[in-house]
Amino acid sequence: MRLSGDVILITGGTGGMGLAMARRFCSSGARVVLCDLDPSSVEKAVKQLVSEGLQVKGYAADTTNLESMKEIVQKVVSEFGALNGLVTAAGIRQTAESVDKIELETWNLIQHINVTGTLVAIKASTEALIASKGSIVTVSSVTALAARMNQSAYCVSKAAVLSLTKQVALELAKHGVRVNALLPGVTATPMIEQAVRTDGPKVLEEKVKGSLEAFRPGIPLGRLAKPEEQASAAEFLLSQDASFITGIALCVDGGVSMLG
Numbered sequence: 492m493r494l495s496g497d498v499i500l501i502t503g504g505t506g507g508m509g510l511a512m513a514r515r516f517c518s519s520g521a522r523v524v525l526c527d528l529d530p531s532s533v534e535k536a537v538k539q540l541v542s543e544g545l546q547v548k549g550y551a552a553d554t555t556n557l558e559s560m561k562e563i564v565q566k567v568v569s570e571f572g573a574l575n576g577l578v579t580a581a582g583i584r585q586t587a588e589s590v591d592k593i594e595l596e597t598w599n600l601i602q603h604i605n606v607t608g609t610l611v612a613i614k615a616s617t618e619a620l621i622a623s624k625g626s627i628v629t630v631s632s633v634t635a636l637a638a639r640m641n642q643s644a645y646c647v648s649k650a651a652v653l654s655l656t657k658q659v660a661l662e663l664a665k666h667g668v669r670v671n672a673l674l675p676g677v678t679a680t681p682m683i684e685q686a687v688r689t690d691g692p693k694v695l696e697e698k699v700k701g702s703l704e705a706f707r708p709g710i711p712l713g714r715l716a717k718p719e720e721q722a723s724a725a726e727f728l729l730s731q732d733a734s735f736i737t738g739i740a741l742c743v744d745g746g747v748s749m750l751g
């Protein structure tokens with residue numbers, strides 16, 4: 492029960508990782524608040540998790556909207572008394588496109604949601620997290636550390652999330668708030684399933700024929716991550732087991748990052 496009594500807010504909470512995190516945190520004794528874009532998906536996810544006996548609430552909001560995010564944090568604090576943890580899992584992927592072809596509109600949208608959205612969720616939660624001496628886990632990616640073919644906007648956005656994480660960790664350390672980045676490798680979630688379906692061959696230089704299994708050869712441990720494996724790493728970072736850890740990048744990638 493590493494998160495016993497904690498209240499944790501997860502952006503992108505109805506996504507593959509968000510849902511796995513909600514289940515994991517609840518099973519560790521936390522109460523979880525999900526936030527995601529689509530009201531009906533939020534409602535469906537909350538219904539499902541509550542039917543599993545978990546203590547979950549949900550709000551529909553765009554994580555790039557500061558007023559909406561502040562409102563959610565206010566509701567969380569007035570209902571539960573505190574906010575102890577924030578996980579910024581909301582994000583979008585990039586359709587495969589080379590640097591010379593990518594539309595500026597696409598580039599800006601990816602930076603806006605992945606980077607500004609992370610910043611906004613953090614800004615909205617900072618006061619509450621200082622009050623609780625809480626913790627933040629951002630969701631960056633191993634693609635923050637190395638180039639990926641035709642994925643410049645996504646890779647740059649995730650590198651920016653990692654840099655932002657260190658920046659915020661430095662600024663909040665004096666308040667006892669820890670801030671760390673989770674860097675997942677390829678993880679079997681709707682995001683990656685869609686990527687394989689729509690433009691796998693372009694991203695992976697013709698190696699993929701519409702199957703998640705095609706990622707395996709590039710991963711030293713020989714398989715994709717399960718969302719639950721990202722959730723357990725996030726739980727560790729949020730918990731007191733990580734009480735002297737701040738500003739780090741935790742790769743959960745089956746060894747991909749050691750290859751450079």
Ligand SMILES: NC(=O)c1ccc[n+]([C@@H]2O[C@H](COP(=O)([O-])OP(=O)(O)OC[C@H]3O[C@@H](n4cnc5c(N)ncnc54)[C@H](O)[C@@H]3O)[C@@H](O)[C@H]2O)c1
Binds near residue numbers: 504554584674
């Ligand atoms: N799946 C992977 O292989 C992988 C690898 C590395 C990093 N990541 C990152 O992990 C995070 C979670 O991804 P996932 O794999 O669970 O994908 P997912 O698509 O299943 O979940 C992402 C969620 O973010 C939500 N979202 C998007 N824009 C939003 C916005 N403006 N406001 C609120 N919510 C918004 C989506 O609705 C979705 O539910 C993302 O940031 C992603 O970039 C994923």
